[in-house]
Amino acid sequence: MSSSKFRDLSAGSKSLILIEQVLFACALFLAVYVNNVFSVTSVQEMPNSFLLLYGVIFALINQLSSLALGLYNSKLRENFRGVFRRFLLSIAVAFFCSTIINPFYGPYVLPIEVLAIAAVFSMGLVSFFRYFTFKVNFFGLNKAKILVLGAGERAAIIERRMRRDVDRQDFSIHGFVLMDGDSEDGIKSETRIKLETSLVNYALDQEIDEIVVANDERRNNLPVDDLFACKIRGIEITEILDFFERETGQIAVNLIYPSWVIYSDGFASNNHLRNTLDWIFNAIMAVSLLILTWPIMLLAILCIKYTEGFKVPVFYKQERVGLDGDSFDIIKFRSMRLDAEKDGAKMACENDNRITKIGHYLRKYRIDELPQIYNVLRGDMGFVGPRPERPEFVNNLIANLPYYNERHNVKPGLTGWAQLKYPYGATEKDSLEKLKYDLYYIKHRGFLLDLLILIRTVEIVLFGKGR
Structure with a gap:
């Protein structure tokens, strides 16, 4: 994952990745310590710098295995039992990969017993941590507070397509601001806001983190000065297409207009x-x-x-x-x-x-x-x-x-x-x-x-x- 992509992640997602990386590394350190204390098998004494490097490699192998099994999918629809099953398989795959690269450590090769103990400790530490996050919803505390500018047809895509908690785990919707020209068939059940003050004052008073521009009628109908003032005060301004793309991993085809494609990043084929x-x-x-x-x-x-x-x-x-x-x-x-297509292609x-x-x-x-x-x-x-x-x-x-x-x-x-x-x-x-x-x-x-x-x-x- 590139540094720019990592910066774009929510604070909760970053915390999950970094904390589990530390936990996996600690599992290996703990396994080496337990082995030395109880003399399970002989391990050649190694410098702390080598042990730290092995801990980082062990953590990365486990996290790649977890990624392959969907454990870092932000919208994984599994209860804790399902997550635990995936972790069992993930740890097993990581253990297998660790044993393959282990001989390349040279004189400081780790005994397979130490790797097995590290795998068991990894399972215990990370499972306990995930269970804790399930119970207290710890990573939901860093949700971005979103204000949607518009309450018509374009804004309604959020209400229709991102209505579940799992779709909004990285943000919360403060409300939808009513704008001139918005369709009456737009927002039905979400909070509709009629501004009595300027947009910038309202956004600052309510501690809004991001404004999503989603009104139906754009021509001569956008509060450009207010949006500019919000932007220079640190409030993110995002177009509805970019917001939907970022949060869902898809492009809302029915909302696309040619200028968005022309001016947006991507769609390059000249690499x-x-x-x-x-x-x-x-x-x-x-x-x-x-x-x-x-x-x-x-x-x-x-x-x-x-x-x-x-x-x-x-x-x-x-x-x-x-x-x-x-x-x-x-x-x-x-x-x-x-004879599957005897009546024609379907x-x-x-x-x-x-x-x-x-x-x-x-x-x-x-x-x-x-x-x-x-x-x-x-x-x-x-x-x-x-x-x-x-x-x-x-x-x-x-x-x-x-x-x-x-x-x-x-x-x-x-x-x-x-x-x-x-x-x-x-x-x-x-x-x-x-x-x-x-x-x-x-x-x-x-x-x-x-x-x-x-x-x-x-x-x-x-x-x-x-x-």
């Missing part, structure tokens, strides 16, 4: 170094994945043959739309009946009766996608990007959904931001929701975001959240 190294990176990843997963693919082939007969095809090709709107054939394990839906018995498992754990390694090696796809759709659906979606064709400005991928953030869907409304996440990815695409998506995909596969 020549990235474009040059893109195929090399994807090829290395594809070969590595092939080496790791060929036994799984062989088992999938045997299961398909055993359950459906040895004469049925295992793979199938399907035309998809890729970069710049060019078509290519995608390759997947067949998870549907042979999107797969949840609990689709066309899916075979083994196909449910292939889809759940994303095994059906593995043959697309071939498409990655051919250059048709990358590892990360918007999922490619079929031409029959794309033409209709381009006609009905604004900015849908912008998805084709980047290479499609095996996994993507929309696949992580939105559940399975098969309607035009679902396509609109996924488009919001795809546009966010296109705007912010870069190595760090790609790495985050790849790591989070591990969670999707291990916990069977695929479709």
Whole structure:
């Protein structure tokens, strides 16, 4: 995570990361101390500087494992029991990785018993800390206090799409200021405010941290002087599109206007170094994945043959739309009946009766996608990007959904931001929701975001959240 991204995090999120980093490091220090006191195994005496370095490395390995299993997802909808299960698996993965790199410590290599003790202490310390934060809602104390300028149709997106506590855990809405020109069909149940004083005085009196500009009528209707005065007094001023993008990880397609796209950061595709190294990176990843997963693919082939007969095809090709709107054939394990499209092409839906018995498992754990390694090696796809759709659906979606064709400005991928953030869907409304996440990815695409998506995909596969 870059320093600028870290600065953009809420105080609560920063505290969680930093405190747990210290706890993981302390677990290793405590394990070494206990080992020395009780003489569990012999450990060569090492300088404190080396021990501190090992503690930092141990903490980073555990935190990367936690990240891969969704434990730093700010909107993780799990009770403490679910979080505890994830921590068990996370600590186990981190222990395995620690034992792999342990021999590289040279003369100060740590015995595996010490690493095992450190893993147990990590589980205890971090689980207790998370349980404490669950009970007292400690990190909610640093919420930003938001005042929304507007109470009409644009402002109502906050009320409709960010109404749950989990959607507002980094901020609280003080109220919505009524503005001339706002639609009457806007805010329904939230606090509506009719200002009796200037905006700057009200914001200072109420200790507002941020003002979100969301009024329907902008022309000659913005209190520019007041907003300027608020800005120079340290109050953040944010446009509703930027606020929604920041808090939800998606772009509100229905609110976009061309000047916002023109003047906003992102949407750049002229990163020549990235474009040059893109195929090399994807090829290395594809070969590595092939080496790791060929036994799984062989088992999938045997299961398909055993359950459906040895004469049925295992793979199938399907035309998809890729970069710049060019078509290519995608390759997947067949998870549907042979006559699945006898009545024409249609999107797969949840609990689709066309899916075979083994196909449910292939889809759940994303095994059906593995043959697309071939498409990655051919250059048709990358590892990360918007999922490619079929031409029959794309033409209709381009006609009905604004900015849908912008998805084709980047290479499609095996996994993507929309696949992580939105559940399975098969309607035009679902396509609109996924488009919001795809546009966010296109705007912010870069190595760090790609790495985050790849790591989070591990969670999707291990916990069977695929479709």
